[in-house]
Amino acid sequence: MASDKSGSLTFFTPEIIEGAAAQLFDAGISAGFPSPAEDLHEQHLSLDEELVKNKETTFYARVSGQSMIGAGLDDNDLLVIDRSLEPVNNKIAVCFLDGEFTVKRLRVSDGEVWLQPENPSYPIINITEDNNFLIWGIVTNVIKKV
Incomplete structure (x- = not known):
């Protein structure tokens, strides 16, 4: 950059770098009561692609x-x-x-x-x-x- x-x-x-993506857990993280961890599904996320x-x-x-x-x-x-x-x-x-x-x-x-x-x-x-x-x-x- x-x-x-x-x-x-x-x-x-x-400087967008191909393949530079962090792990994303798509179930969301509760800001209220805790939720069971088994609902988490792993994906990849590029902040450059998002922003x-x-x-x-x-x-x-x-x-x-x-x-x-x-x-x-x-x-x-x-x-x-x-x-x-x-x-x-x-x-x-x-x-x-x-x-x-x-x-x-x-x-x-x-x-x-x-x-x-x-x-x-x-x-x-x-x-x-x-x-x-x-x-x-x-x-x-x-x-x-x-």
Whole structure:
């Protein structure tokens, strides 16, 4: 996986490796009462196949900061970003704003674009024609360490 540090995000490109699949037990693991182990059936699962729909336009980036904690994006989480998806209202997007990358929720209304953090300690950003602004990609998944 190749990486490139840019502003507060570090970007990675996916490297799909044939046959690199982890074991998956398809019965599900109970988060309530324990279930009998004999119901487990082993299969193989590739996270790249599950998370990457378009290899040419998909990238990973690490979250840096706390502005999106309300959306479940914590510092050091790994984002899966697809550049081929259409940016629409309410999607979480990675944007290039005035020389830096940021991840925020898109708010589009009456021809205006706003970048909304998911932490009340951070201000909502109104995008104007004075900004150097580009929606770089849409976040499709987040990978967390527990």
